[in-house]
Amino acid sequence: MTVPPRRSRDVGQLVALARDGDPRAVARLLTLVENGDPLLPAIAAALAPYTGQAQVIGLTGSPGVGKSTTTNELVRAYRAAGHRVGVLAVDPSSPFTGGAILGDRVRMQDHATDAGVYIRSMSSRGHLGGLSAATPQAVRVLEGAGCDVVLVETVGVGQAEVEVASLADTTLVLLAPGMGDAIQAVKAGILEIADVFVINKADRDGADATYRDTQGMIALGERAAGQWRPQVVRAVAFRNEGIEDIVAAVAKHRAWLVETGEATARRERRAAAEIESIALGVLRARIGGLGEASVLDALAAAVAAGRLDPYAAADAVLERLHPA
Amino acid sequence: MTVPPRRSRDVGQLVALARDGDPRAVARLLTLVENGDPLLPAIAAALAPYTGQAQVIGLTGSPGVGKSTTTNELVRAYRAAGHRVGVLAVDPSSPFTGGAILGDRVRMQDHATDAGVYIRSMSSRGHLGGLSAATPQAVRVLEGAGCDVVLVETVGVGQAEVEVASLADTTLVLLAPGMGDAIQAVKAGILEIADVFVINKADRDGADATYRDTQGMIALGERAAGQWRPQVVRAVAFRNEGIEDIVAAVAKHRAWLVETGEATARRERRAAAEIESIALGVLRARIGGLGEASVLDALAAAVAAGRLDPYAAADAVLERLHPA
Structure with missing residues (x-):
């Protein structure tokens, strides 16, 4: 068993083990990150040289649209292409247990014995509809562990969609026939964050209408010359249909990112947001400290x-x- | 026409006009607040003596559940009881226009000629699925204008639900048969924020099941002795059925709030959150300023x-x- 690190120098050891592919070391690092351990800065420092290279793919959509099944099949496809794959599945917290409540993560057990896949369910820890604050650091851990593809799957409710998009190089938005029409997608501002739309359950009634509505929405959207035009792909994930089309659309988007320099620009924006978020977290804690001194309470x-x-x-x- | 204020002393005049019931002054103040005008601190200072008394009712639920219709009928009921009523309807921004895209706000025109009602649609300004940062200040404007009931209606997607609950004295969560089952409500952590559940469209198939599922969820929820147990009310808002039951449930919750001292506690927590949010906004702007000096960009x-x-x-x- 990996000994829990007590000091910063143990962190270096743990990161070295994770880089050697020790799944327990990876799991331990993810737990430390998820718990917001005081060693987080030391972990981030030890991981820094190994980060910034993985392809981060966000995957979001309403409950029931087939996110887990699609993630599962994408893992299979990327593994078949020889990639090491990490999966972060961010579930809204249950108000009862503080943990994830749905069992569909179990399907991921398909990959449980594959040493080239790391899978982690993360709670969103009361940050309702949003990603856990630990998610960017968890992506770094998976990068550090040698994953060159990291899938971040999250329920598409409000804030989470924006957050997954700000984290990912490429964002997939899953839609399904009968899950709400295109106008709802517009209302949720989803057009702004989707790089690729996946019409899942494309064998069902209404799939053609959903496809057409989505294309129509994209056609209506204003975008400057040279901007990415969201792709629309049909799939029936549970039968493994259309998965190669999703992979192709993601690859096309990645090529566009690299070609236009947007890949680096996105990563720098992401880093700036992360730095700001950490700095604001420190400041928030200081303000909270004023509450304990009853200054804030009195105000x-x-x-x-x-x-x-x-x-x-x-x-x-x-x-x-x-x-002053 | 009200002259736009240019200096802080004009703000005092504008607030005085709003207190006299001048709808253009109220509208002007709401616009200044919504635009994050530099006069905001002066407006807040002028309004402070008149705030903290109104009953703030949050109303949220999935798209299509009947929020606008229910709000409309609640306005009617509170007006009939002699209250002055303010309505803030927060719509997610359209990615196309930056404004609200749905026309159902038009129904509110029922009250357009009633001087005892102020209605304002606010965009959520890209704060996807969340309330506009201006919402707490807009509530203050309506309080300052003499509204003793303020309804804040927002689409129930993720973050907005939490935010409306943190703003409101009493939070109504609308459900409807066939709009997704109880497990989704649990997933979204909705139990934690609902003071009153309204099963709208209660004449439809499946309403009994939705009612039972909601009651079952509440029964499963852990709460300490003396804590509020969420009420469940059936309604058919578009036929004005069940509205008096909603009003009664809200009144019961308000009585509980006052009796337990929770009313003051909530208002103080809300004020603390608002102070923190303003302070963090200032700090965020300072950090952003570092970006302009390319310090943040380089990091x-x-x-x-x-x-x-x-x-x-x-x-x-x-x-x-x-x-240092």
């Missing part, structure tokens, strides 16, 4: 009672945070 | 290339933000 009571406005209160908080 | 490029880890980069950002 909040004054605002709630109408004795103070929230902007003046925020100024007071900022002054406390770093006195 | 992001280093992280993207694997030369630096994001925690070390965040430390560098924080040092720049307020040098």
Whole structure:
């Protein structure tokens, strides 16, 4: 068994083991990352030289649209092409257990004995409809462990879709006939984040209409010359139909990313967002610390009672945070 | 026509007009708030003495569940009871126009000539599935304008539900038969935010099953002694059936809030969150400013290339933000 690291120098050892393909070391790193362990900065520092190369593919869509099945088949396809594959499946937390509640992850056991695949279900930890804050770091762990393809699967509700898109090089949005019409997709702003639409369950009634509506939506969308035009692919994932078309569309998008320099630009934007998010997390914790000193509580009571406005209160908080 | 305020002292005038019931002054204040005008702190300061009293009711649910119709009927009911009512309808932005795309807000024109009702559609401004950051301030404007009931209606996708619940005294979650089963509600963590479930379209097939599933979910949920047990109400909003039951359930919840002291506690938590959010907004802008000075950009490029880890980069950002 891998000994839990207690000091930063153990982290180096753990990362070395993960790079050698020790699945327990990878699992241990993912757990430390998911728990927001104080060793996170040391882990990130040890992983940094090995990151930035993997292809990160986001996969999102409404519940029931076939995300897990599609992910499963994509893993199979990328494995067949000789890639090492990581999967992060981010499930909304159950209010009862704080963990993932659905059992469909079990299907992933197809790959349980394949040493070239790492699969991790992550809870979204109350960050409702959003990815766990640990997700970008978990992607780094999988990259560090030698995965050159990382699939991030998340339920497509609101914020999660945007977050998965900001994390991924290529974002797949799954639709299915009868799961809500194109106007709902527009309402959710999905056009902005999808690089490839997959019309799954394409053997069902209404699939042609969903396909046409999606194409129509894309045609209506404004995009500058040279911008990527979202692809639409039909699939019946549970019969392994259309998977090679998805892989081809992802490859086409990747080629476009590289050709236009957008690949690097996206990665830099992503890094900037990640840095900002970590810095804001530190600042948020400092503001929270003011609550323990009852400074924030007193200001909040004054605002709630109408004795103070929230902007003046925020100024007071900022002054406390770093006195001039 | 109301002259747009240019200076802080005009804000006082505008707030005074709004308090006198001038709808153009209210509309002008809402626009300033929605645009994040630099006068926002002055507006908040002028409104502060008149805030903290209104009953804020959140209303959320999946698209097509009947939110607008229910809101419309609730406005009618609260008006009949002599209340001044404000409505904020937060729609996800269209990727095409940046505005709300659905026309069902038109139904609200029922109340267009009623001086006791203010209605405002707010875009969610790219904050996908979330409320506009301006929403808490917009509630303050409506409170300042004398509304003692403010309804905040939002599409129930992910983050928006949590946000509307954190804003509201009482949160209504609308369900309808055939709109997805109870397990989806559990997945979305909806049990944690609903004070009252409304089974709308209760005349349809499957309504009894939806009612039973919802009750079953509530029965399974753990809650401490004295905690609120979510109510379940049936309605057919478009025929104005069950509206009085919704109003009664909201009143019961309000009585519980006041009795337990939770009303004040919620308002103080809300104020604390609002202060924190404003303070973090200021800090985020300062970090963004580092991007313009290309400090953040350089750090992001280093992280993207694997030369630096994001925690070390965040430390560098924080040092720049307020040098020790």
